[in-house]
Amino acid sequence: MELPKYRKKAAVTSPTGTQAVDRAAQLLIEVARHRDPVTFTELITASGLAKSTTSRLLAALERNGLVRRDLTGRFSPGEVFVSYAWRGGAEADLVSVAQPVLAALGEETGETVNLGVARDGGLVEQIAQVDSKYLIGGTNWVGLRVPLHCAALGKALIAFGGAELPGGHLEQRTDRTVTSRAALADELTAVRERGYAVTVEELEPGLVAVAAPVFADGGIVIGALSVSGPASRLTTAVIPAAASNCMAAARSLSVLLGHDQPARGVQHAALAS
Amino acid sequence: MELPKYRKKAAVTSPTGTQAVDRAAQLLIEVARHRDPVTFTELITASGLAKSTTSRLLAALERNGLVRRDLTGRFSPGEVFVSYAWRGGAEADLVSVAQPVLAALGEETGETVNLGVARDGGLVEQIAQVDSKYLIGGTNWVGLRVPLHCAALGKALIAFGGAELPGGHLEQRTDRTVTSRAALADELTAVRERGYAVTVEELEPGLVAVAAPVFADGGIVIGALSVSGPASRLTTAVIPAAASNCMAAARSLSVLLGHDQPARGVQHAALAS
């Protein structure tokens, strides 16, 4: 009886002519995705590859600075990742990754759409925007920073752990701004239950907004997506619909960023069956 | 006359059994290294690969979320990078990338060695440390944040554009702290010329330190490396030697992070000759 030198695979593996690259990419993603260093054995089981193949591919990745092994032989993202992250290019890239999602949400709701991220000092900054289709709508808010507690974006961030409410006085922006920490805590609980945050004239009279959190790999909240408009259009009757669109968009963006994406690549998914 | 189907290469290409992965890694690094999106053609010339091969490899990288193409077809780092950068894992990874360099510098000088990065509010935080070999030396400073203007790490950061001096009053920590902006500006010019910063009892009486900047890809300053000790040991006579060691270590770390590294991978370097 002869043993086949190559195991025949049941599932068709990528007919794209890039098997090795796909496999290496999967290994790299597996390393980049985890918060803690990953062991060689974990990578073998995660990828389903042969020891020798995994060893060879990882050596190639390491040689190129894409992964790094610590003293115990475990793998972490390499210098290329570290260097990229420190360079600060990620914010610009986040904006461009998000742009299509914002555009779609703007199309659906017709209102001003913003992507916000937490900043030091209890602020949230809008880093991308799609303008309202109406004549009355938001001006350009990109670069604008507002307190977390009176913005929908800010509430969404705090509620899901993407920002922390600073100590001290909570500024009373309008007569509807929530400045009691107890009331705010109750509201944040509601935000977590609903999945979205609302502000009704708490930041500026006549301004209503809803916002939902955006997650990256590993469930970390990196920002929030908001829909804002005048109180005359965003009435209590239409807020739920806008919020629903907003949450769906936030979820899409999260998936784009690798959150809860079951199998990112092409091959090996079938092998698990 | 027959045309060879495969072009014979003069230089031996990676005898490691990972040609495709190495090539893909080079393309990925080329994309991650640049601040601005890179075009397909630029990648072809940079890699020296055939159009078809480049197209296939880039498609594989894109499919796996490692690169992304914008509307004009140019390439940026993909969601995997964006997600990694936002997760904040880069700081821990920087510490572990830097650890061997710090250890070597500590071995050479015998003094306390620190890696510092800029924080909001005109502060510098020490994120990694190697302790002095002497009984009198620095305590554990990891996590400690001090004003930029009176720390060697801070001066090195400001001088090379890695941090900005905040407006307002410059705190007088000791009677030797430089609090005049004009005097500080002069000193920063000297730092740029020398390549390293010095503080002599400007942060705490009896404490002397030298520091040199650490660069990442593209010349961005991401942190600084310092050597600190008591004024009794770090006298004006030995400061230049310590500074020289410190600068060499900072340069090593910069190279590790991809700064000015002529050819990171294995192949293609030979093709340029």
Next chain:
DNA sequence: TTGGTAGTTCCATACTACGGAACCTTGTTC
């Protein structure tokens, strides 16, 4: 010493990645 675990190297094999050419798409020039 023996056994076990973790990972690397070797090797013949055969399948995957190769590059040239054809082809497609988009934008530009008369």
Next chain:
DNA sequence: GAACAAGGTTCCGTAGTATGGAACTACCAA
């Protein structure tokens, strides 16, 4: 608006690179 150019993708037969099993090394524990 036809012809051209530039940028990029798909196709294809071929060859040489990636493959996985086995042998091997290194380290640790009992």
